Amino acid sequence: MDQHHRDTGGDLITALIDEVFQLNGKLLRAGDGLVAEFGLTSARWQILGAIDRDGTTVAQIARHRGLRRQSVREIVTRLRADGLVAVRANPDDRRSPLVSLTPRAHEMLAAVRPAQARWANGLGSTFPPGRLADAVRLLAALRAALDA
Amino acid sequence: MDQHHRDTGGDLITALIDEVFQLNGKLLRAGDGLVAEFGLTSARWQILGAIDRDGTTVAQIARHRGLRRQSVREIVTRLRADGLVAVRANPDDRRSPLVSLTPRAHEMLAAVRPAQARWANGLGSTFPPGRLADAVRLLAALRAALDA
């Protein structure tokens, strides 16, 4: 708008944001394609992975993935209906049952993992690791800046 | 899984994807916060911006933003109901009317622009322009790689 006003990275940030939005969409679709043959979607797959790592309550999963409790709750409800997730009483908090993967889910994740690794390695081999690491650091810093 | 197999960027790609997902969510919420006072959302704001630049049909907007025609159509329908967008016959293609911004939408965008510029500049000033440009280039390359 004002050509005499020196831009302090705003245009670059805007371009970066645009890339993030577009990449997000493409990555979600790529992930859907990766796990579609196992009857999963990107969202369910990610929640299953979070349970695998965190192994606890809906609220903890939500915090870990940066989502709302309600969003995770819906996915978990569907996963439970599909027999991929089971809940048991939580001795430490009567309100939030502990969520865990069923054997079927463990098999699914094990089956997806090699395909995911192949896909990620194939994609990653195109780029110098240093540049990838730089980008990860920058995005993480940007994410931190957004929290403030 | 196989510690003897040298990783060719797969872990870094996975980390990068994770950052993109989390950033996408945070950016959407930040955008919502920026335009909420004008009665807009991130999605509507972006579609309005695309109309401003592209000024044409629903299908063109969808292609430009990397969305499906249906997604854009729904937003445009709501924007039209809100009086922010108008359609007129397209002499070149009787199927797809031309979409354009109403004066009210132009006013809205003009009102949002300074706040957006301040926000983007504030965020961008934290980072060296060179690193931002590097990241934009990398993400764009990644996006291109995903199309193949």
Added chain:
DNA sequence: CCGCTATCGACAGGACCCTGTCGATAGCGG
């Protein structure tokens, strides 16, 4: 001019994620 194919807007249905709200539980200080 006549089909063939691509593309258009539209509709149906579903997936995902959000805010707002509620009652229940936890956990704190008094």
Added chain:
DNA sequence: CCGCTATCGACAGGGTCCTGTCGATAGCGG
């Protein structure tokens, strides 16, 4: 022990984006 506050799962409602499908139009080669 007793409130106060934070957090939990749950429900209601809405926004955004998707796939699949349809009839209509465009645009092509014959």
